[in-house]
Amino acid sequence: MDIAIIVEGKNDRSRLRRVLTQEIPVYCTFGTPGPEQLAALSKQVGSKLPYIFTDNDASGKRIRAILRDQFPDAEHLYTRKGYPGVEHTPEEYLIAQLEKAGLEEYVLYPPIALAQYCKDEY
Numbered sequence: 001m002d003i004a005i006i007v008e009g010k011n012d013r014s015r016l017r018r019v020l021t022q023e024i025p026v027y028c029t030f031g032t033p034g035p036e037q038l039a040a041l042s043k044q045v046g047s048k049l050p051y052i053f054t055d056n057d058a059s060g061k062r063i064r065a066i067l068r069d070q071f072p073d074a075e076h077l078y079t080r081k082g083y084p085g086v087e088h089t090p091e092e093y094l095i096a097q098l099e100k101a102g103l104e105e106y107v108l109y110p111p112i113a114l115a116q117y118c119k120d121e122y
Contacts, residue, residue, distance in 0.1 A: 011087035
């Protein structure tokens with residue numbers, strides 16, 4: 001699967017990088033994207049299937065709406081209300097959202113979770 005993930009900022013990207021393989025590009029809008037930034041994002045994403053993962057606040061919802069217009073076929077990932085943005089979302093929840101989207105083959109599981117999973121299997 002050829003995919004890309006779009007987030008709001010570099011801290012969101014850093015947070016996702018902790019649980020996502022390097023083969024998946026993660027692009028930033030760096031705030032509310034204007035026409036030039038949207039054109040640059042479109043060029044970066046190219047023919048990849050975009051996944052949009054923005055904060056669950058007013059700004060994030062506005063950015064998601066703009067990106068939805070630019071990428072109408074995009075898949076959407078959501079963080080839970082109450083988490084102060086993607087960058088502060090617990091890794092376990094990020095992993096759950098990636099799994100829910102069918103992206104488990106690209107998830108970097110923490111060693112403790114993997115050890116627990118192996119223990120549960122036996």
